Amino acid sequence: MSKGNGGNEEETTHKEEANQPVVLLVEDERGLAELYTRFLEDIYTVRTAYTGDEALELLDEAVDVALLDRRLETWSGDQLLSVIQDRKLDCQVALVTAIAPDFDVADLAIDEYLEKPISREDLLELVEELLLRSDSDITQQELLALISRKISIENEKSTPELEGSDEYARLKRRIEIAKQRLNLDLEQVGANKHRPDACPRCDLRWDLSVGDTIGFLNLGSYVWKCTGCGSVVKVPDPSSRRVARR
Structure with missing residues (x-):
């Protein structure tokens, strides 16, 4: 399981060399973060961040899908969305959150909005769908x-x-x-x-x-x-x- 600060960089590098899609998971509830990571890590390279600061360190052009909690302790998912836009990163983005969507969601640069609680099947289906949509260069x-x-x-x-x-x-x-x-x-x-x-x-x-x-x-x-x-x-x-x- 790849984590933020102090994570196993050698393991992350090994998985990413295997050409697995890279999923950035940002979730400040450690129990949920670890559960979601287990759901995904057999199929994808998972970068797990528990804070917005860790997310900033792990967020780069290799990320294919970013799953963001909308409410973090010191950051919000909305702020991380702004960072993704500012860095011009070409990744699919979903908010995975306990906050019910409101009209403001219409103005967010996201591809999906998933409300907790979610199952393993929900999460796998979400990532798979986002990866399919990202294949934008198909001829x-x-x-x-x-x-x-x-x-x-x-x-x-x-x-x-x-x-x-x-x-x-x-x-x-x-x-x-x-x-x-x-x-x-x-x-x-x-x-x-x-x-x-x-x-x-x-x-x-x-x-x-x-x-x-x-x-x-x-x-x-x-x-x-x-x-x-x-x-x-x-x-x-x-x-x-x-x-x-x-």
Whole structure:
């Protein structure tokens, strides 16, 4: 468990080198702080701060999600929000607090407001959702790849398996968020009975488009190149096929 002043810096460095998302948790009730940290630390690198001063030391560009208590002993979550803005940090921010929201919340630069008490599931869902939203640089090509991955999974798994998979649920949610962000929807690409529906090598869909992005380049009447993996697929010209005679 990574903490503020006096925390294990070697452990923090080791976890962050593993490319885990970094969550800054600011909570002045030590019991709650330690509980929330246990909820998150198996999945994320957690930097735990018990005071606003500790939060300032741990708040840098590596933080992906900041979970702030709105009322601290010497600082407020609102003040920490101002610091995040002043430092121009690109992180998702949620207030996790016992204070019921009021009209002033509308003016706060936050992504979510979660009222205590919260469960482990609530906290994990919150962080996961914020991380999905932070994927702001997704391209049309990447969205097409996500959709292709979803279709491939659906073709291999049964309905009960899909319904029981957290990974599949996250993938669906990520696709929906990306579609909303790009303000695009799927369309069918013009039918071609000779062209495969997907790349035989990487499964990128060739029968769908996202905006003006498709998964292939047409190199000839019966030749296609995948825009994902670069594979070239060529089928025999139907007019040149010979019918075998007995």
